Amino acid sequence: MSRLRNFALIVPLAWAGAAAAQDAATPSFRDLDSVEARVQGCVTCHGQSGQGTKDGYYPRIAGKPAGYLYNQLVAFRDDERRYPPMNYLVAYLPDAYLHEIADYFAKLRPELVAHPVANPAPELVARGAELATKGDVATGVPACVSCHGASLTGMQPGVPGLTGLRPTYVTAQLTRWRTGDRHAPEPDCMKRVATRLSDPDIAAVTTWLSLQPPPKDLSPEKADIDRMPFACGSQRGAK
Amino acid sequence: MKLAARIALGAVVVAGIGALALHFLLPGELPHDKQVRHANAHTTVIERGEYLARAGDCVACHTDKDGQVFAGGRPMPTPFGNLYAPNITPDDDTGIGRWTADDFYRMMHTGVSRDGSLLYPAMPFASYTKVTRADSDAIFAYLMSVPPVRHPNRPHELHFPFDNRDLLLGWRSLYFREGEYKPDPAQTSEWNRGAYLVQGLGHCAMCHTAINALGGSSESKAFEGGMIPNQNWYAPSLTSNREAGLGDWDIQDIADLLQVGASHRGAVYGPMAEVVYNSLQYLSDEDAKAMAVYLRALPKRDSEPPPTSQARLVDPAVMELGRKVYAQQCAACHGGEGKGQPPAYPPLAGNQSITMLSPVNSIRMVLNGGYAPGTRKNGRPYGMPPFSHILDDNEVAAVVTYIRVAWDNAGTPVTPAQANDLRKLLPE
Numbered sequence: 001m002s003r004l005r006n007f008a009l010i011v012p013l014a015w016a017g018a019a020a021a022q023d024a025a026t027p028s029f030r031d032l033d034s035v036e037a038r039v040q041g042c043v044t045c046h047g048q049s050g051q052g053t054k055d056g057y058y059p060r061i062a063g064k065p066a067g068y069l070y071n072q073l074v075a076f077r078d079d080e081r082r083y084p085p086m087n088y089l090v091a092y093l094p095d096a097y098l099h100e101i102a103d104y105f106a107k108l109r110p111e112l113v114a115h116p117v118a119n120p121a122p123e124l125v126a127r128g129a130e131l132a133t134k135g136d137v138a139t140g141v142p143a144c145v146s147c148h149g150a151s152l153t154g155m156q157p158g159v160p161g162l163t164g165l166r167p168t169y170v171t172a173q174l175t176r177w178r179t180g181d182r183h184a185p186e187p188d189c190m191k192r193v194a195t196r197l198s199d200p201d202i203a204a205v206t207t208w209l210s211l212q213p214p215p216k217d218l219s220p221e222k223a224d225i226d227r228m229p230f231a232c233g234s235q236r237g238a239k
Numbered sequence: 240m241k242l243a244a245r246i247a248l249g250a251v252v253v254a255g256i257g258a259l260a261l262h263f264l265l266p267g268e269l270p271h272d273k274q275v276r277h278a279n280a281h282t283t284v285i286e287r288g289e290y291l292a293r294a295g296d297c298v299a300c301h302t303d304k305d306g307q308v309f310a311g312g313r314p315m316p317t318p319f320g321n322l323y324a325p326n327i328t329p330d331d332d333t334g335i336g337r338w339t340a341d342d343f344y345r346m347m348h349t350g351v352s353r354d355g356s357l358l359y360p361a362m363p364f365a366s367y368t369k370v371t372r373a374d375s376d377a378i379f380a381y382l383m384s385v386p387p388v389r390h391p392n393r394p395h396e397l398h399f400p401f402d403n404r405d406l407l408l409g410w411r412s413l414y415f416r417e418g419e420y421k422p423d424p425a426q427t428s429e430w431n432r433g434a435y436l437v438q439g440l441g442h443c444a445m446c447h448t449a450i451n452a453l454g455g456s457s458e459s460k461a462f463e464g465g466m467i468p469n470q471n472w473y474a475p476s477l478t479s480n481r482e483a484g485l486g487d488w489d490i491q492d493i494a495d496l497l498q499v500g501a502s503h504r505g506a507v508y509g510p511m512a513e514v515v516y517n518s519l520q521y522l523s524d525e526d527a528k529a530m531a532v533y534l535r536a537l538p539k540r541d542s543e544p545p546p547t548s549q550a551r552l553v554d555p556a557v558m559e560l561g562r563k564v565y566a567q568q569c570a571a572c573h574g575g576e577g578k579g580q581p582p583a584y585p586p587l588a589g590n591q592s593i594t595m596l597s598p599v600n601s602i603r604m605v606l607n608g609g610y611a612p613g614t615r616k617n618g619r620p621y622g623m624p625p626f627s628h629i630l631d632d633n634e635v636a637a638v639v640t641y642i643r644v645a646w647d648n649a650g651t652p653v654t655p656a657q658a659n660d661l662r663k664l665l666p667e
Contacts (some may be wrong), residue, residue: 042622088607090610094618
């Protein structure tokens with residue numbers, strides 16, 4: 001009897017195993033001497049193609065501008081941006097290699113999966129749409145699209161795309177920026193934006209972002225400093 | 240009245256004896272040779288000094304995370320409280336700008352600072368005492384050549400009674416033997432060079448010899464390994480074939496592990512990755528090989544008997560869970576038979592750092608992953624991803640148990656509680 005029960009258990013376990021083997025978070029690669037094999041250290045959190053994983057918090061990194069990804073890798077290595085699992089992983093990696101990793105994920109265009117907030121309040125969505133596309137003149141908050149691109153896929157070389165990110169991640173970043181926990185080279189334009197956002201505003205804009213359908217072209221826009229509402233140190237420094 | 244007088248007299252006598260003892264015990268001056276030596280600013284000396292300063296890994300402690308090089312300030316947590324490494328740039332007021340080569344050698348050789356205060360043994364003077372006068376002078380010349388940085392030293396934050404430096408007299412008499420390295424004429428010059436680097440500037444004993452409750456390490460336990468205080472990584476024994484004993488390693492693999500950070504037998508991770516990144520990658524091929532020759536020749540002794548077959552028994556259900564997790568998450572890189580794809584992905588079968596008594600390092604690697612350091616010879620290292628968010632404590636314990644006992648590995652099972660303890664620590 002117990003043997004039978006064990007057998008009954010093994011079959012579903014095997015199925016689960018087979019399904020998980022195709023999970024994007026599982027290490028696998030084609031050629032040993034490749035960047036793909038070298039970045040297996042990233043995949044359990046960010047996915048095989050940088051698309052993110054089922055796990056709630058970890059951001060999509062695929063297709064973000066290489067300059068932005070490189071800035072973040074350097075900031076994690078040098079403890080300028082604090083997130084212990086990342087600080088630990090990249091602590092002893094040289095600049096040239098971080099460039100290579102950034103370039104690798106910047107070129108990837110895996111399918112974008114939306115993570116919409118369920119049953120959002122219509123007022124919240126309306127306020128989010130207003131902030132993201134028009135900004136708020138009264139509080140001095142520019143529209144997200146003015147820097148992050150008309151379809152929010154980012155701008156070369158240093159402005160990240162906001163598509164495909166989960167509300168939990170975006171909320172955490174805006175909050176960290178507001179408290180000064182996350183920062184960028186001066187003039188730190190995201191600090192300027194985040195410190196002007198209230199908690200309800202952050203909830204509104206992250207909710208609206210989560211509801212946007214994936215754009216057809218996932219590539220970041222070309223650099224256009226003139227279009228930006230104010231100077232950004234990270235945009236100027238990125239290559 | 241009479242009693243009080245006696246007590247007072249007794250106190251005076253004790254104080255007198257104490258003062259006398261201090262007078263004789265406190266380390267004195269070096270013999271004076273009258274002539275004041277200045278830093279030798281010859282370029283070749285400075286370059287040699289830079290090389291030696293790297294071999295000594297001065298930068299690791301004397302540079303704060305986002306501070307200027309050698310300006311000090313990096314906190315060093317110890318079981319006795321926080322120490323802050325001082326500024327060793329040539330700034331006159333806050334650094335060592337007013338030091339002479341004599342002052343510097345006395346500090347390296349005897350552990351006594353310029354002002355006569357005793358150094359805490361977080362400064363590895365018990366190792367640096369082996370450094371020759373010529374090498375000490377070269378390091379001093381190099382330090383005098385770096386840009387001076389005005390950055391006042393931060394006072395140490397030690398608990399009572401360790402904040403009293405005079406207590407270090409006791410520590411010194413127990414654990415400190417002053418003296419430059421004396422070459423062993425029975426050995427090759429290569430072996431002697433390796434011994435000089437390992438015992439002296441390399442200060443390998445700071446981690447690879449267990450530290451006792453007094454913060455000391457005894458010579459009889461040299462290189463037998465131990466937990467690194469406050470870091471929760473285990474520094475394997477360099478003398479035990481069951482740990483990082485190197486008896487059956489090729490010289491080239493040992494040299495690669497030190498200088499490249501990855502070899503056909505394994506890669507460095509945790510605190511050793513930092514040592515390779517900051518220090519050992521800059522060694523010449525000859526020096527890396529000399530260290531390998533010396534390390535390989537260390538006498539073998541195992542302080543603990545091998546685990547009994549009883550201790551190695553594993554619950555079949557745990558083994559099965561471990562096998563499953565391994566096949567799913569680990570085999571793509573480390574291979575179905577644990578042979579790895581070295582030097583990219585290290586072998587797990589026959590890898591002593593997996594089977595050694597303490598499973599701490601293996602558990603931490605499974606939880607947090609890790610990249611080998613990017614070095615001059617391996618600028619694009621491979622890395623392992625974290626699994627802490629994918630595997631629960633039972634799965635972590637099962638897969639670590641599996642790799643410790645599969646493929647004739649002679650390790651012992653680990654418990655979910657051990658995995659849970661380490662899960663609570665921040666990756667570092």
